[in-house]
Amino acid sequence: MTPADRLDRLWQTVLAGDERAAVGAAFAALDDGLGLEDVLLEVIAPIQAKVGLEWAANQISVAQEHAATAINGRVIAALTRHSAARVEPRHGRITVACIDGEWHALPARLLSEVLRLRGWQVDFLGATVPTQHLIAHLRLAGPDAVALSSSVATRLPTAHATIIACQAAGIPVFAGGAAFGGDGRYAHMFGANVWAPNARRAADLLAGGLPRPKLAQPRQPVDDLPHLADHEYTLVARTARSLVRQTMADLMERLPAMKRYTSQQLDHTAADIAHIVDFLATALYTNSPELFAGFLRWTAEILMARGVPGQVLLPTLDVLAAGLKDATRASRLLKEVRADLDDRYPNWSRQRFR
Structure with a gap:
């Protein structure tokens, strides 16, 4: 089966709201020889991106968009329960969370699963995590880094405050998601330790070594952005x-x-x-x-x-x-x-x- 055929098969099942068939399409890609990481990033991720594009083009309704996203989430769950996903942690610990107010959790979910496959212990906190609760978790769990995800640009002010708070707690920050710009300009603007354009690149960067925490010196957003x-x-x-x-x-x-x-x-x-x-x-x-x-x-x-x-x-x-x-x-x-x-x-x- 060609890559295009795989995508079309999964798209048709997701569009039809047929969860069982969608899971079957994903496992068929595994049977064709794709690795689990490839199925996650080269089959499911493009389908989720298409969901957003079809909604924007008025080709599917809001209800269909929500249903498709939910099915993709359950397909990921089914895949990662597969025996091939059972990788013992051999690296450090990473917390993955969406910025407060960010409900698009699937990109962060994909990152979490890729990192687990690469041998990291991952705490996936899900969508819209209030900053104070995230900091409480970081102090309790003591991860080596935190990966912050945001897809919607209007969450950028909150993302900036969250990056500052995490660094003040002594935890280096990976930033990712469409909100930070295709070139990561806003992640760099806000002083994130590392920016990655996608889950695979983030995992590759982590494999090269964890960034050093910045000195936990108090700072305000205006220190990074004088125009404020x-x-x-x-x-x-x-x-x-x-x-x-x-x-x-x-x-x-x-x-x-x-x-x-x-x-x-x-x-x-x-x-x-x-x-x-x-x-x-x-x-x-x-x-x-x-x-x-x-x-x-x-x-x-x-x-x-x-x-x-x-x-x-x-x-x-x-x-x-x-x-x-x-x-x-x-x-x-x-x-x-x-x-x-x-x-x-x-x-x-x-x-x-x-």
């Missing part, structure tokens, strides 16, 4: 709810069509605005215009895939910029991203809401 001294991130983060409410109210006046929205449509609009505000705050935290611009481009594509006029983003950005006119970085960022959307979607400026 302007307090604009704090302003946006703390007033996020009122910004969303005011933006909704102003949009209702600017866009008469919104007055005919159903309650469900209004809820979805408010949720979209809340995501925009969250990403604005994160972009201010990291001083990264590209992070915000990338999110808005992605949002535009998502809206259009769902039959929602993407140009609704333009007045939304205008309203937010007006509300934050005294916040220099925030208002400049909103105007720059609006111009970027105008350049990418020139027809928007000629369209009007009715």
Whole structure:
């Protein structure tokens, strides 16, 4: 069976919600001669990535996305109960955890299983681990390192605080996941000891030796990110709810069509605005215009895939910029991203809401 055939077979079973068939497809890959690590990273991981892409393209529903993720998790459990997965620990101890508020636990789960296969003792703490509970675990268990996973960029401020707290406890930090950027820029920005783009690379780096803990000197986020001294991130983060409410109210006046929205449509609009505000705050935290611009481009594509006029983003950005006119970085960022959307979607400026 070719690699493409393996992926298609597992995808079809996951999409159908057939857990037994999905487990069978994964074990068939083992029978074809793939090692367990390869099945985890070259079969299951790509299928999980496809789940996210299909949801974004409006090809599967939220319920299907959740069901597929749950099935993939149970396939991993079935595989790792297999006799081939029973590897005695011969290295050190690693704690693997998702940042508080990060619910996408499957990447961290895959890392945990790969590390176990490589001979590490692993404490997998799962999704959304509050920082104070993580630190309590580290002090009790005394691992050689902690691997922190985050997929959603809006968790970056929390990730930064968690990295600082772990290092203050004397534990070196591995950072990984899409939130940290494809090149690990945010992991480096936050002072993580090591960044890895994927589970295999993380395991390879650990095989080369554990990083030395940084000196446990007290530090604050502003020590790593001096631009936080302007307090604009704090302003946006703390007033996020009122910004969303005011933006909704102003949009209702600017866009008469919104007055005919159903309650469900209004809820979805408010949720979209809340995501925009969250990403604005994160972009201010990291001083990264590209992070915000990338999110808005992605949002535009998502809206259009769902039959929602993407140009609704333009007045939304205008309203937010007006509300934050005294916040220099925030208002400049909103105007720059609006111009970027105008350049990418020139027809928007000629369209009007009715």
